[in-house]
Amino acid sequence: MSERVNAAALLERHRQATGWRALARAITLVENTPPWDVDLPPPAELVHTIGVTGPPGSGKSTLVGRLIESFADAGARVGVVAIDPSSPISGGAVLGDRVRMEEHLEREGVYVRSLASRGSHGALASSARNVARLLEASGSFDVVIIETVGAGQTEVAIAGLADSVTLVTVPGLGDAVQAIKAGLMEVADLVVVNMADRPGAAETMRHYRLTLGHDVDVLKTVATEGEGIDELREKLESRWAELVESGSLGEMRQRKELAEATLVAEEWVRTCAQNCDGASASTMREAVSVILEEAATRWRH
Numbered sequence: 001m002s003e004r005v006n007a008a009a010l011l012e013r014h015r016q017a018t019g020w021r022a023l024a025r026a027i028t029l030v031e032n033t034p035p036w037d038v039d040l041p042p043p044a045e046l047v048h049t050i051g052v053t054g055p056p057g058s059g060k061s062t063l064v065g066r067l068i069e070s071f072a073d074a075g076a077r078v079g080v081v082a083i084d085p086s087s088p089i090s091g092g093a094v095l096g097d098r099v100r101m102e103e104h105l106e107r108e109g110v111y112v113r114s115l116a117s118r119g120s121h122g123a124l125a126s127s128a129r130n131v132a133r134l135l136e137a138s139g140s141f142d143v144v145i146i147e148t149v150g151a152g153q154t155e156v157a158i159a160g161l162a163d164s165v166t167l168v169t170v171p172g173l174g175d176a177v178q179a180i181k182a183g184l185m186e187v188a189d190l191v192v193v194n195m196a197d198r199p200g201a202a203e204t205m206r207h208y209r210l211t212l213g214h215d216v217d218v219l220k221t222v223a224t225e226g227e228g229i230d231e232l233r234e235k236l237e238s239r240w241a242e243l244v245e246s247g248s249l250g251e252m253r254q255r256k257e258l259a260e261a262t263l264v265a266e267e268w269v270r271t272c273a274q275n276c277d278g279a280s281a282s283t284m285r286e287a288v289s290v291i292l293e294e295a296a297t298r299w300r301h
Helices: 007-016 021-031 060-073 096-100 126-138 153-160 176-182 201-212 229-246 248-273 284-300
Strands: 048-053 078-084 110-116 143-147 164-169 190-193 217-220
Touching: 007 021, 007 126, 021 110, 021 126, 048 060, 048 229, 060 078, 060 110, 060 143, 060 229, 078 126, 110 126, 126 143, 164 229, 190 201, 190 229, 201 217, 217 229, 229 248, 248 284
Parallel strands: 048 143, 048 164, 078 110, 078 143, 164 190, 190 217
Antiparallel strands: none
């Protein structure tokens, strides 16, 4: 194991400082530390974590930029974790999302951080789970938004983190069937038909409403013009208030934390498997046994 990271000490430096430099350093350390070696303090107050996912070309970054505006105008402090595809050279985030959101960085109470997906399970980088929790525990934000890369099926992993999962689509993209196959429909709490000024928008909305029934709201936006963004924010705020007031938020987070722990355990076993000699096993069962024994031994030590 690598050296454990005490996030509480990192956050205390952030609270005593001005600006975002101390928080940025804490995020860098957490991002580059395996998730099982990060100790996160419980937040003083729970923060609404919103996941924004969907296929490439659906305008997610523009939509998130407009959501930042809307939440900030309503008086909320907003933290954003933008998951970018990894650079094939450095393995770091290509920073495309942060560039597109740069105009919002000068606003008080707004912080945007790009993270590399590093090709990890679920397109959502494993480190992003800890980074989002770090932002929540910092006490500096009222809302945390996570935008994922458009990697298809594995984006379902975002549901293991977000309190509200927003699926963004557009008319004529031909992604409706793919979204169903990918399981995104099953985890979406809201569906947004962006670029709703295009032909076929009404048909796309009708398709999603027929598919999802009355359990999931289907909204329309034109993010480039800011149309429908305040309505989306209000719908997200209404969902958060309902989760808190009904008492279902705690139960939901417990379920998602168990799913998150499962993903971390899978990653731990995968990491251990790369360093053990299972190739010499005569059967599949024996090979699995070698890997699990190695993972258990290393975990105890």
